[in-house]
Amino acid sequence: MIARIAIEFSLNPRLLLAFLEYQSGWVYGFPQSQQAIDYPMGYQNEDVQDLYQQAAWFASRVMDGYYGWKEGRRLVIGFNDGRFLRLAPELNAGSVGLMNAFTYLYNYDNWAQLIYAEDNFFTFYEQMFGNPWIRAQQVEPLIPADVVQPTMILPFEPNIKWAFTGGPHAAWSAADVWAALDFAPPSSETGCHESPAWVVASISGLVVRSGNGVVVVDMDGDGYEQTGWTLLYLHIATKDRVPVGTWVEVGDRIGHPSCEGGRSTGTHVHIARRYNGEWVPADGPLPFVLSGWTARASSEIYKGWLTRGTEIIYASTSATYNTHIARDD
Known part of the structure; x- marks a missing residue:
């Protein structure tokens, strides 16, 4: 169960x-x-009982702090007793992630003991797994300054109009990392229904995960989701879904959009990028670019745009004409 949470949320199992x-x-x-x-x-x-739900809750709260700090949205943390604490600018994102999660469980005084006392959580962690700072030095930086996104295409077949239904929003569950985009296939039906449309590979690579509505393509083909570029596709139907171990080229079919794999109000595909296991925000220094269209975030989650030169596509769940987009390559 812990391994599942770690891989789904992309969080250290230790x-x-x-x-x-x-x-x-x-x-x-x-x-x-x-x-x-x-x-x-x-x-x-x-409403949050058993190991899976509890671990998922904890992972989400850590990610809220981690990515919220990196993206400039998490500058203070609040406690159940009404107190707020401004975060010091020299903190690292991992520490902020933990600090944020702990605020949901402790008042300020107990939180301070957990963070700063002699027998704090970090000391406890080191007793179990060794010094985390030394381990981190072996892999940092996770996203080097010179990394660039490889060329990616829109995740559907050419000359078919899909709708851009979700601008930058949570990559997984409700965690506060706006790394995902949503696209819905053409249909006369609303809500969740079977779609004959195909989702295709935006990048070439090895399928390392396939099941429960998810397909993950590993671009470097080493079989590890924690290294290099990977692309997550969510809400892929069981029928015709590409199996683990398949090598896909750009444009190869990987399955049909659906509502499988998580909460959804309508048939669509949800896609998000990771580099070295870290979710990459759809708008930022490494914007999500698909077939030349660049994602831009709004101040509201799920809102936003795709831009290409002077062209603009607006995100909306209503799938109106100004959300329509097609591959023209």
């Missing part, structure tokens, strides 16, 4: 395991109370 053990003793022993069984990450909410 962090998940360390906090799980810190909160409820699941890793080295057995939880000693019903509360620890129901709420293994310590978040007491009847």
Whole structure:
């Protein structure tokens, strides 16, 4: 279960395991109370019970802080007791991610103990897995300054009008990283329905994950989602979905759009990029560019535009004419 959360959210499994053990003793022993069984990450909410939901909740809160800090949206953190704390500019995104998650579980005084006391969480983590700073030095920077996005095409077949239904928004679950875009196929039906349209590979690479509505293409073909460029496709129907181990070229069919794999109000495909395991915001220093169309974010999630020269396509779930886009390559 922890491995699944780590791969879906693209979060270090050591962090998940360390906090799980810190909160409820699941890793080295057995939880000693019903509360620890129901709420293994310590978040007491009847709608968020069992290990999967609790770990997903924790991962989302860490990502909120991590990417919110990197993208300039998370400058303060708030506590349940009404206090707010402005974040120091020298902090790194990983620390802010943890600090943010802990605010949902502790008041300020207990939070400060968890962060700064002699027996703080970071000391606990190091006892389990060693020094995280030394490990980080072996892989940083995750996104070098000179990296560029490889050429990618729109994820559907040419000369067919799809609708741009979702501008930059959460890459996975509700985490605050605006890395994804949505496209819906042409249809006279609304809502969730079977579509004969094809989603195609925007990049060439190896299919390393296929199931539960997801297809992940690994561009460098080494089989690891944590290295190089990968592209996530969500809401891919079971029928005709490309299997794991398939090498796809640009434009190859990978499956049909659907509502499978997560919450959805209508048939579409959701796509997001990662580089070295890190979600890449759709608008920013490395904007999402598909068939020459560049993604731009609005101040509102799911809003935004695709621009190409003087042409502009607007994102809207209504799929009106000004959302229509086609591959013309």
